[in-house]
Amino acid sequence: MQSTHALSLKPQKILVIALRYLGDVLLTTPLLHALRLAYPAAQVHVLVYAETAAILAGNPDINQIITTPNRPKRADYQQLLPKLFRQYDLALATQSGDRPFWYSLLAAPRRIAAVPPKKSTGWWKRGFMHAWVEFDDEQTHTVLQHLKLLDSLGIDYAYDLVAPQLEAAEQLTLRQRYPALIAPTRYAVLHPYPRWTYKHWTLENWIAIGNYLSKAGLTVVLSGGAGQDEQAYVAAIADKLPQPTLNLAGAVSLAELTAVIASASVFIGPDTGVTHLAAATGVPVIALYGPTNPVKWAPWPKNYRQNSNPFQRVGSQQVHNIYLCQGQVAAGCVPCHLEGCDRHGESRSECLDKLAYVQLTPLIDQILNAP
Structure with a gap:
């Protein structure tokens, strides 16, 4: 299930939040490539755990990689939050957890997120999103789950993973x-x-x-x-x-x-x-x-x-x-x-x-x- 609300905007600065493990972050790269194709002039930033940033090395679709520890302390939050607060036109959270939700809320006035199913804890998060997709842990491949976040933007999917690259x-x-x-x-x-x-x-x-x-x-x-x-x-x-x-x-x-x-x-x-x-x-x-x-x-x-x-x-x-x-x-x-x-x-x-x-x-x- 997902919202049917359409967003008509041409974002200049986009944040994609992908706070999971190495493979999970790699599986967001088709989403990132689709955003780059749809908005070639936009700044596309990605927020990931520091230990997973290397999987995005050399990715031409990304302008900046922002990192945070997997278990952030107060000092880490103090450093990160000013970098996010209202710095973006659009934020996309690829996970339905609490931290991706709060980061997206801080980062942008327009937000799209994966959200928990309606009858589970956290169902209320969809009320703070301009568009949302219910997280499906059984019937939808992770690549397709991420791409569904683009539906409300009306942009085409891209399906190829982008691996880290060497010169x-x-x-x-x-x-x-x-x-x-x-x-x-x-x-x-x-x-x-x-x-x-x-x-x-x-x-x-x-x-x-x-x-x-x-x-x-x-x-x-x-x-x-x-x-x-x-x-x-x-x-x-x-x-x-x-x-x-x-x-x-x-x-x-x-x-x-x-x-x-x-x-x-x-x-x-x-x-x-x-x-x-x-x-x-x-x-x-x-x-x-x-x-x-x-x-x-x-x-x-x-x-x-x-x-x-x-x-x-x-x-x-x-x-x-x-x-x-x-x-x-x-x-x-x-x-x-x-x-x-x-x-x-x-x-x-x-x-x-x-x-x-x-x-x-x-x-x-x-x-x-x-x-």
């Missing part, structure tokens, strides 16, 4: 640092460590799939963040793989990682922001999904430009460059939309634990043997 000189420097990434070398990128344990595949499966790729003649490139636990996990995989194996965990920026993935033969990753990033590059992506609902959160396929969800709720499936591999268990509970079998972020998920690496090998063969 040509920066790409050359990256290749010089890592000669193994230079053609004709064929390589696969594995991103084994999601933010939450309940999205993890097993260490044994990562090692097995890495060895399979190596035997197929590919160099294995491992990616990951700078966190101590993540680096230890990635190193444990690298230690069990034949040389040459390239461990980039914590060694490259998101923009550099994008360039690495863009030249890969295949990318394999769980439900995490880097998998969404890989999808945006157009390379073949094998995405490992368990509890998460693919209708809402599947990677957005490259060149998929339809106003309909690309993926169904249940089953392994392919759309364009995305090969979604969904774990299953006898209970038939997948996707449960919950945080693993124990219902918390550090839980294991039986559906992913039982997803054997041999279920991926036919997909890998299909991808590597494609003309």
Whole structure:
């Protein structure tokens, strides 16, 4: 459900509020691109958490990125609020939470927001918006949910994700640092460590799939963040793989990682922001999904430009460059939309634990043997 009120305006300064995780912010980039196409002379600013700003690096649709801590203190609010207060003609809040709501209220006289459903806590927020879209956590993909915010403005949708970008000189420097990434070398990128344990595949499966790729003649490139636990996990995989194996965990920026993935033969990753990033590059992506609902959160396929969800709720499936591999268990509970079998972020998920690496090998063969 959404409001039908039409807004007739030509904003000169627009704020888009996207206070979520890395992948969530990347999924706002079609919205940002649509705004840029509709209002080429406007200033488009984005408010994000500091830890996610790198996913927007080099984005040509953005004039300024404003950051705030995930857990702001009084001093952070004192610094941020003057930057927002009545500085914009139009504010769009892509989430229905309290902070996006209050920031939009402060920032602009015209506001469009995702709002909670009518019978839930926070239903009243729509009364302070000039247009709104009810947040749908089950039936609408996140890209389409964001784009619906544009309906009251009467502007066309844009469907392509915009990944972080490097300048040509920066790409050359990256290749010089890592000669193994230079053609004709064929390589696969594995991103084994999601933010939450309940999205993890097993260490044994990562090692097995890495060895399979190596035997197929590919160099294995491992990616990951700078966190101590993540680096230890990635190193444990690298230690069990034949040389040459390239461990980039914590060694490259998101923009550099994008360039690495863009030249890969295949990318394999769980439900995490880097998998969404890989999808945006157009390379073949094998995405490992368990509890998460693919209708809402599947990677957005490259060149998929339809106003309909690309993926169904249940089953392994392919759309364009995305090969979604969904774990299953006898209970038939997948996707449960919950945080693993124990219902918390550090839980294991039986559906992913039982997803054997041999279920991926036919997909890998299909991808590597494609003309």
